[in-house]
Amino acid sequence: MKILVCMKQTFDTEAKIGLDSSGKINRQGVSLILNPYDEFAVEEALRIKEKHGGEVTVISAGNPEVQDALRQALAMGADKAVLISSEMEEIDEYTTATILAKAISGMEYDLIWGGFRAVDDGSAQVAGRIAEILGIPVVKMVNQVEVGENKAVATCEIEGGNEVIEVSLPAMLTAQKGLNEPRYPSMKGIMQAKKKPMEKKSLADLGMDVAQVAPKVKALSFFMPSPRAAGKIIEGEVPEAATALVKALREEAKIL
Amino acid sequence: MAKGIWVFVELRDGKIKKVTYELLSAARKVADQLGEELCAVLPGKGVAELAPALGEYGADKVYVAENEALENYTTDGYTNVVAALVKEYQPIAFLMGYTARGRDLAVQVAQRLETGLMTDCINVELENGQLIFTRPIYAGKAFTKVACPEARPIMATFRPNVLPVGAPQTGKTAEVINVSASPGDIRQIIKDIVRQVSTRPELTEADVIVSGGRGMKGPENYVILEALADVVGAAVGASRAAVDAGWVPQSMQVGQTGKTVSPVLYIACGISGAIQHLAGMGSSKCIVAVNKDPEANIFKVADYGIVGDLFQAVPILTEEFKKLLASS
Numbered sequence: 001m002k003i004l005v006c007m008k009q010t011f012d013t014e015a016k017i018g019l020d021s022s023g024k025i026n027r028q029g030v031s032l033i034l035n036p037y038d039e040f041a042v043e044e045a046l047r048i049k050e051k052h053g054g055e056v057t058v059i060s061a062g063n064p065e066v067q068d069a070l071r072q073a074l075a076m077g078a079d080k081a082v083l084i085s086s087e088m089e090e091i092d093e094y095t096t097a098t099i100l101a102k103a104i105s106g107m108e109y110d111l112i113w114g115g116f117r118a119v120d121d122g123s124a125q126v127a128g129r130i131a132e133i134l135g136i137p138v139v140k141m142v143n144q145v146e147v148g149e150n151k152a153v154a155t156c157e158i159e160g161g162n163e164v165i166e167v168s169l170p171a172m173l174t175a176q177k178g179l180n181e182p183r184y185p186s187m188k189g190i191m192q193a194k195k196k197p198m199e200k201k202s203l204a205d206l207g208m209d210v211a212q213v214a215p216k217v218k219a220l221s222f223f224m225p226s227p228r229a230a231g232k233i234i235e236g237e238v239p240e241a242a243t244a245l246v247k248a249l250r251e252e253a254k255i256l
Numbered sequence: 257m258a259k260g261i262w263v264f265v266e267l268r269d270g271k272i273k274k275v276t277y278e279l280l281s282a283a284r285k286v287a288d289q290l291g292e293e294l295c296a297v298l299p300g301k302g303v304a305e306l307a308p309a310l311g312e313y314g315a316d317k318v319y320v321a322e323n324e325a326l327e328n329y330t331t332d333g334y335t336n337v338v339a340a341l342v343k344e345y346q347p348i349a350f351l352m353g354y355t356a357r358g359r360d361l362a363v364q365v366a367q368r369l370e371t372g373l374m375t376d377c378i379n380v381e382l383e384n385g386q387l388i389f390t391r392p393i394y395a396g397k398a399f400t401k402v403a404c405p406e407a408r409p410i411m412a413t414f415r416p417n418v419l420p421v422g423a424p425q426t427g428k429t430a431e432v433i434n435v436s437a438s439p440g441d442i443r444q445i446i447k448d449i450v451r452q453v454s455t456r457p458e459l460t461e462a463d464v465i466v467s468g469g470r471g472m473k474g475p476e477n478y479v480i481l482e483a484l485a486d487v488v489g490a491a492v493g494a495s496r497a498a499v500d501a502g503w504v505p506q507s508m509q510v511g512q513t514g515k516t517v518s519p520v521l522y523i524a525c526g527i528s529g530a531i532q533h534l535a536g537m538g539s540s541k542c543i544v545a546v547n548k549d550p551e552a553n554i555f556k557v558a559d560y561g562i563v564g565d566l567f568q569a570v571p572i573l574t575e576e577f578k579k580l581l582a583s584s
Contacts, residue, residue: 013512013532017397025398036513092372119512121393123375128363137443138331140360143506153447157507158356159268159458164448171443177499177513178506216372216407220388222400225538231559233550238564242572245544245560246580253542253559255521256488256580 001054001147003045004107005078006100006114006127007038008060009069013119019222034069037115040175043182045113046077048147055079057107061086061099067198074193075185081198082107084206092215097129099213102206105134109170111152116141116174124174131172139165141176258408260345261287264338264352264361265298265310265318272306274461275353277313278419282380283351284314289382292348295319296430299337299437301327311430314422318430319345321437328446329357333439335364341435342369347409349387351380354413355460366411372404373411376516378418378539395512395535416460417518418539455486459510462491464521467510467537469495471526471547471566475503480567481525484574487581493517493537495527511536523573525566529554546570 011017012031020026034042045056058073060066061084070081084103088095104112112134114127124140131138143162144155153166157176185193203209234241234248250256263279265272280296287294296310299321307318321337338361342350350365352358354376366373378399379390389402389412404410459465466485468478478492485492493515494508510517512532522540527533529545529552537543538557545558546566555561562569 011394014530015394016531017394019398025393094367094370094372097367119395122395122516123373124359125363125366125373125375128360129367132364132367138364139444140331141356158449159460160454161449161451163446164450166445166447167443176506177509216370217374217402217404220401220403222393222398224398225396228538228543228557228559231543231555231557231561233555233561233563238562238568239572241562241564242569243576245562246573246576248560249521249542249544250580255542256577 010035010120039182041113075189092217093125095213101133138172140174143178258348262347262350275416280313281422308429311428312424315430323437325439332442336440339368349410371407464490467493469527470497
């Protein structure tokens with residue numbers, strides 16, 4: 001089974017976010033990680049390969065530093081990586097999906113995975129858009145899956161419950177937290193990853209130009225949330241404090 | 257020439273979800289400013305009777321797309337029907353809720369129409385004739401203002417529980433337009449739908465959330481949070497620590513790798529306040545923290561804090577809320 005995993009490199013979830021002098025998100029000194037949801041996707045792809053045999057290819061679009069995230073997936077056990085370099089200043093989900101879908105359309109695949117969203121922009125769009133472009137069915141927020149010869153049966157999260165959905169392959173599935181516990185790359189895996197193929201392609205290699213993938217959505221400005229005013233600690237022993245708190249919520253905060 | 261502002265009507269168990277009213281209220285203002293009509297889109301089976309009353313929340317027209325195959329939501333069925341409607345009528349903008357359904361449908365429709373989609377928005381305003389949307393990034397650690405200058409329709413999903421619902425204009429009805437619906441080939445076959453039986457509201461829609469973290473010490477202790485939650489009509493949430501320990505399911509997690517919530521009142525019990533948790537609940541209107549560590553980060557964002565044992569404090573809070581609510 002040939003499995004592809006679409007990945008994104010993101011800021012560490014522990015990262016503090018600030019703006020630089022031009023008013024954009026400051027990227028200086030922020031540690032970068034493989035998007036946690038994509039890590040679940042990579043892990044699941046590896047488990048399916050271990051069960052059914054086959055090959056796992058990880059793919060991402062971005063600048064050269066994205067190689068670190070791809071190498072991490074290779075160290076976990078993926079077989080090869082593809083990096084589409086698209087050093088564009090302004091992109092949106094349409095841009096990324098159009099580029100990745102073009103690259104994928106020239107590859108063989110039975111199943112494609114992606115994280116259900118990225119922890120940076122949280123927009124949960126690229127995987128769904130790729131499926132639409134490729135004309136394959138998509139099932140999102142998968143927290144359990146059984147993959148057979150020609151089909152996948154996926155359990156996915158909906159509000160207040162779960163839904164079990166069957167799709168024929170090839171299909172796109174997106175990983176929700178809870179799907180699995182991703183493995184840590186072993187020392188051997190890390191060493192092997194250095195020798196695994198990392199194919200690099202430009203937009204021109206894909207027969208595309210910047211104008212074709214120009215973003216539909218434009219970011220106009222960025223700003224930080226206004227800091228919350230310092231709250232107050234209700235002093236005293238717990239029973240008195242708890243009683244005083246309920247009173248304050250009603251009389252001061254005017255809620256309840 | 258694009259015309260009209262559209263809102264997707266989301267149903268759950270045959271009832272209109274609150275986020276739909278939130279969207280209609282916000283879209284009504286925009287439609288008035290632009291001098292456009294506000295239309296609701298209602299796909300489903302046996303849903304036509306819900307349509308006229310959408311007028312009370314501002315809809316001028318409701319496009320009802322009835323079909324057997326639309327009884328349950330499927331990605332393909334709804335995408336095929338909704339995208340075809342958009343192609344035919346060409347609205348200027350199309351808004352949906354940032355819910356499991358809305359988030360799914362909006363992406364597929366946006367790509368089919370090759371347009372832009374702004375997700376998880378918390379505000380929309382008109383500036384020099386352009387719709388400007390505000391959305392959180394990094395789970396609310398920062399915000400960005402975005403626009404879709406050329407592609408149409410402008411698509412956006414909105415976080416539930418943020419936009420205020422306007423007072424309904426009782427008796428005002430919307431014009432109902434029945435349209436033909438062709439769900440086409442639906443490739444997602446629903447095998448089962450498993451609903452958790454709960455009388456509590458959904459996390460993302462709850463006005464009050466009672467949340468527990470590492471300080472809960474184990475899954476068995478969540479009963480005290482549930483007791484408090486049931487007195488105030490709250491949802492129960494959890495921090496990543498509690499989910500990763502396997503005490504409660506992932507669906508309860510609040511934070512950057514869980515749900516982002518904005519209730520009126522958020523009661524954090526035994527939650528230290530890691531940055532990734534604060535990102536998920538920082539937009540709550542009032543935050544209460546109970547933690548025995550006076551240095552806990554959560555106290556930096558809490559409006560009210562109690563330094564002490566949550567196992568002592570929570571049952572007292574439950575009793576006090578019960579008394580208070582009984583007296584009012």
